[in-house]
Amino acid sequence: MSNPVSDEATAHWPAPTVDGPVSATVSLPGSKSLTNRYLVLAALADEPSRLRAPLRSRDTLLMAQAMRGLGTGVEDAGATGAFGADWMVTPGELRGPAMIDVGLAGTVMRFVPPVAALATGDIAFDGDPHARVRPMGPIISALRGLGVTVVESDEGRLPFVVRGSGSVRGGTLEIDASASSQFVSALLLAGARFEEGLTLRHVGGPVPSEPHITMTVEALRDVGVVVDDSEPDVWRVEPGRVGGLDVMVEPDLSNAAPFLAAAVVAGGEITVPAWPQYTTQAGDHLRDLFDSMGADVSLHRDGLTVRGTGELYGLDADLSAAGELTPTVAALAALAETPSHLRGIAHLRGHETDRLKALATEINRLGGDVTETEDGLIIRPARLHGGVFHSYADHRMATAGAVIGLKVPGVSVENIGTTAKTLPEFTQLWERMLTPQDGPGRR
Incomplete structure (x- = not known):
C-alpha cells in the first residue's frame, strides 16, 4: 500500500471531541x-x-x-x-x-x-x-x-x-x-x-x-x-441526439454520512435538508444502515433526520451497492458495543487507496481490533485511544477519522485538506455542526 503521508503534507487536524448530544441542520452542496x-x-x-x-x-x-x-x-x-x-x-x-x-x-x-x-x-x-x-x-x-x-x-x-x-x-x-x-x-x-x-x-x-x-x-x-x-x-x-439539461443537482448524500454519523455517536439529532424522496444515489443506503446500528432515522418533508439513542450496535452488512459508505460505517463499527462484519467490498482496494487495508491499519493504530477478509472487514469492540489517523490522500478516510475523534480524545487527522476532493467546506461545516447552541458542546 502507498505511504500514508500525502504528497502535499499538511498539519495534523485535531479532531473535535463532543461532551454531549449534538443538534444541527447541515446543508450540503450538490452530488x-x-x-x-x-x-x-x-x-x-x-x-x-x-x-x-x-x-x-x-x-x-x-x-x-x-x-x-x-x-x-x-x-x-x-x-x-x-x-x-x-x-x-x-x-x-x-x-x-x-x-x-x-x-x-x-x-x-x-x-x-x-x-x-x-x-x-x-x-x-x-x-x-x-x-x-x-x-x-x-x-x-x-x-x-x-x-x-x-x-x-x-x-x-x-x-x-x-x-x-x-x-x-x-x-x-x-x-x-x-x-x-x-x-x-x-x-x-x-x-x-x-x-x-x-x-x-x-x-x-x-x-x-x-x-x-x-x-x-x-x-x-x-x-x-x-x-x-x-x-x-x-x-x-x-x-x-443528446439533449440539453436544465437541472437542479441533488445534495451529495454520501457526503452526508459523517455528519449524520455524529448523531449516532454523540446522541442528539442531525438533519440534512433537501434529502430526495427518491434518488439513485448510493448514500440513501444510510437510512437502513444507521437504523440497523441503533439510530432513529426519519425522512420527512424538510429532509432526513438521524437521532442518536445512546446505543451503538455493530452490524453484518453487504455494502457492495454502497461501498463509498464503508469508511463512515467502519468508523461507527469501531465505536460500537458489538462486532461488525462488512462484506462485498473487495473493489475498495482499487479506490483512492486500498481502503480496506487503510481502515484496518488506522483503526488498529488507535487500539482497535480489525481484521481484513478477502472482501471486507471484521471489526470487534475495543477501547480506542488517541493518535494520528492517516488519510492516504483519501477524502473518505479523512472524514472517518473525524467521526472516531468525536468520541476518542486526542485523535488528529493527517491531511484533512484532502476532503476538498468532494467537500471543500468539510472542516467549517464540521466545526459549525458541533458549535453548541445550549448546554455542553465540544472540547
Whole structure:
C-alpha cells in the first residue's frame, strides 16, 4: 500500500471531541456523481445546458476543466448561491491536442476517455501519483475494441494517450466491470454519440455499486437517450441526439454520512435538508444502515433526520451497492458495543487507496481490533485511544477519522485538506455542526 503521508503534507487536524448530544441542520452542496455525469452529457449535447447548484470540489472542477480542454464552454451563470453560481455548459467541437489532469478522480479518469475518442487529435491523460495505481485496463481495452487507438506507458494504468479520430464506430462490446461500475457508466455516457450506438455486456464477477449505473441510465434518459437495461448485465444505448439539461443537482448524500454519523455517536439529532424522496444515489443506503446500528432515522418533508439513542450496535452488512459508505460505517463499527462484519467490498482496494487495508491499519493504530477478509472487514469492540489517523490522500478516510475523534480524545487527522476532493467546506461545516447552541458542546 502507498505511504500514508500525502504528497502535499499538511498539519495534523485535531479532531473535535463532543461532551454531549449534538443538534444541527447541515446543508450540503450538490452530488459529485451527478455533477460529473451532467457535465459529460452536457458536453455531448447538441444544445446548451444549465446545471443548478453543482458541486464545486476538486473532482468536479477537474471534470469541468477536462470538458473545457476538449472544446466545451463551462461558465458561471446567474447569482451566486450558498455554494456558488450555476454552470452554463455550451457544447463545442470536440478536439485536441489536450492534456487532461484527472487528479485522483475516478469519474474523470474513466468517464473522459470515451469522450476523448470522439474528438480529433491526441488527448493525454495523467493524474496524481495515487491515480497511477488505479485500474484502467477495462476502459482502455474497451476503447480498443471499438477501434480507438490508445497508447499506454504502463499497461492498464495512467498515463496514456487517446488518439481521437472524430468518431467511434460503436456496436457490441464485452467488458469485465467487476472492479468498478464506473467502467460501465463511462461507456454508456458516450454511447449515443457512437455511430452504431452501443450494446455493452458485462462478463465477470458482480458489478459493485450498481446504484451508480442506475444513476447513469436515468441521467441518459433525462437527455432523451434511449437505453434498454431490461436484461441483467446488458445495456443497449441507441445512437441519436443528446439533449440539453436544465437541472437542479441533488445534495451529495454520501457526503452526508459523517455528519449524520455524529448523531449516532454523540446522541442528539442531525438533519440534512433537501434529502430526495427518491434518488439513485448510493448514500440513501444510510437510512437502513444507521437504523440497523441503533439510530432513529426519519425522512420527512424538510429532509432526513438521524437521532442518536445512546446505543451503538455493530452490524453484518453487504455494502457492495454502497461501498463509498464503508469508511463512515467502519468508523461507527469501531465505536460500537458489538462486532461488525462488512462484506462485498473487495473493489475498495482499487479506490483512492486500498481502503480496506487503510481502515484496518488506522483503526488498529488507535487500539482497535480489525481484521481484513478477502472482501471486507471484521471489526470487534475495543477501547480506542488517541493518535494520528492517516488519510492516504483519501477524502473518505479523512472524514472517518473525524467521526472516531468525536468520541476518542486526542485523535488528529493527517491531511484533512484532502476532503476538498468532494467537500471543500468539510472542516467549517464540521466545526459549525458541533458549535453548541445550549448546554455542553465540544472540547
